[in-house]
Amino acid sequence: MTTPWGLPDFDAHEEIHFVTDEKCGLKAIIAVHSTHVGPAAGGARFWHYAKDADALTDALRLSRGMSYKNAMAGLPLGGGKSVLLADEAKTKTPELLHAFGKAVDHLGGRYVTAEDVGMSVADMIEVARSTKFVAGLPNSSGDVGGDPGPHTSLGVFLGIKAAVKWALGKDSLSGLHLALQGAGSVATGVALHACAEGAKLSVADVDEVKAHKLAERTGGKVVSTDEVLGLEADVVSPNALGAILDEQTIAALRTPVVAGGANNQLATPEDGERLQQRGILYAPDYVINAGGIINVCTEYLGDGDATLVRRRIEGIPVRLEQIWKEGAETGRDPAAVADAMAQRLIGRA
CATH class of the missing domain: 3.40.50.720 (NAD(P)-binding Rossmann-like Domain)
Known part of the structure; x- marks a missing residue:
């Protein structure tokens, strides 16, 4: 595989982590594009890729997009993204989600995850058993959080x-x-x-x-x-x-x-x-x-309620x-x- 530095979508990413846990079958890429404004925030995508190189390209492009998205939304967050490489059957287990959560936790808050394509609120609950650096968790009535x-x-x-x-x-x-x-x-x-x-x-x-x-x-x-x-x-x-x-x-x-x-x-x-x-x-x-990450940011930072989320979305x-x-x-x-x-x-x- 071409090294990340040689890829057209690399765009000076600060960090790229390749995560493997053979016991539970986890293969994941965590890409941190920028922490200039704040911790890199972006969802986790669970997808079957024909080639591993496609997963890396997706992670890099999505991560850079999150840097731009969060900045343009006026959020105090940088940009990152993770992709979990699913098998053809898209097998997903609690053990796999826990292992992913541990990988996120290992970054010490430089990356904050949430749900994206192929992931759900229930999946985020499992991830949260291994790390506090996660959003998109169930919300109570009137509060922010939950499905973005x-x-x-x-x-x-x-x-x-x-x-x-x-x-x-x-x-x-x-x-x-x-x-x-x-x-x-x-x-x-x-x-x-x-x-x-x-x-x-x-x-x-x-x-x-x-x-x-x-x-x-x-x-x-x-x-x-x-x-x-x-x-x-x-x-x-x-x-x-x-x-x-x-x-x-x-x-x-x-x-x-x-x-x-x-x-x-x-x-x-x-x-x-x-x-x-x-x-x-x-x-x-x-x-x-940007509406989803606006909700995720407000949940994670705890800096407002549903009214603030709506007002921020109306800025789009x-x-x-x-x-x-x-x-x-x-x-x-x-x-x-x-x-x-x-x-x-x-x-x-």
Whole structure:
């Protein structure tokens, strides 16, 4: 395998830890991108990768994205991420989660974990048996904590509304067509918010059962994963895995807006410019999907309640508008503008 230093996504990570526990079958990567602002915070992803190198690339990109996300959300946290390499059956045991918790604890608070794709609140309870450096734990009524998914969904929904107002001059999603890629936790929340406001939905997911369930709940229609990005729609909303916007898919887009909750949507930095050249407004993913980490941060630091979480999430559209405004003034694409802002905030301008 190429050494991490030689990878294009390395980006001067402060620490990368490769964790192995043969007894319980744990293979994990913990990537700490930056602790310039505070302890590196970012969820743990449990996923089966075709190649170990793919897991490392994912960890590096997600970790850097968390640095940018936390900085742009105004949180006193740095950025990190962990990936647990699942087998094909995605076997997950309490022993494996405990071993992962011990690895997190060994870092002494430089990294704080929470749930991400493939992990649940119940999993975080198991991880917390081995470390205190964990968030996303069950919450009592009115308190922060628990599943960050609904908070991510709310932020994405508010970001979509801001994008629609900026690009189309509309204050509501009523009557607009949203093409949703993904039918998981975040996409479901986005769909329910959009449906309540009168949007028309097309839904695609690799799990067709999930797609049909979400379409039934929202009165939407199911489309294939091959066609969703190319649908004629007012908004295309990627809410699955990353690197789905590349030269080919961008050329096939038939929408004025791309705004969704998936991490690392652009396959390369040049793809932000490709969107701009086509006149498509892009909502940088780590800005629009910050609702979950806002909730996690407030829980972990204990510096506020659900009202503060809501107020912080409502700042997402404001930051997006600042990005779009600077982009319009400078001619740079929104992704490049957001990256430059984030880099200044973490001391890497």
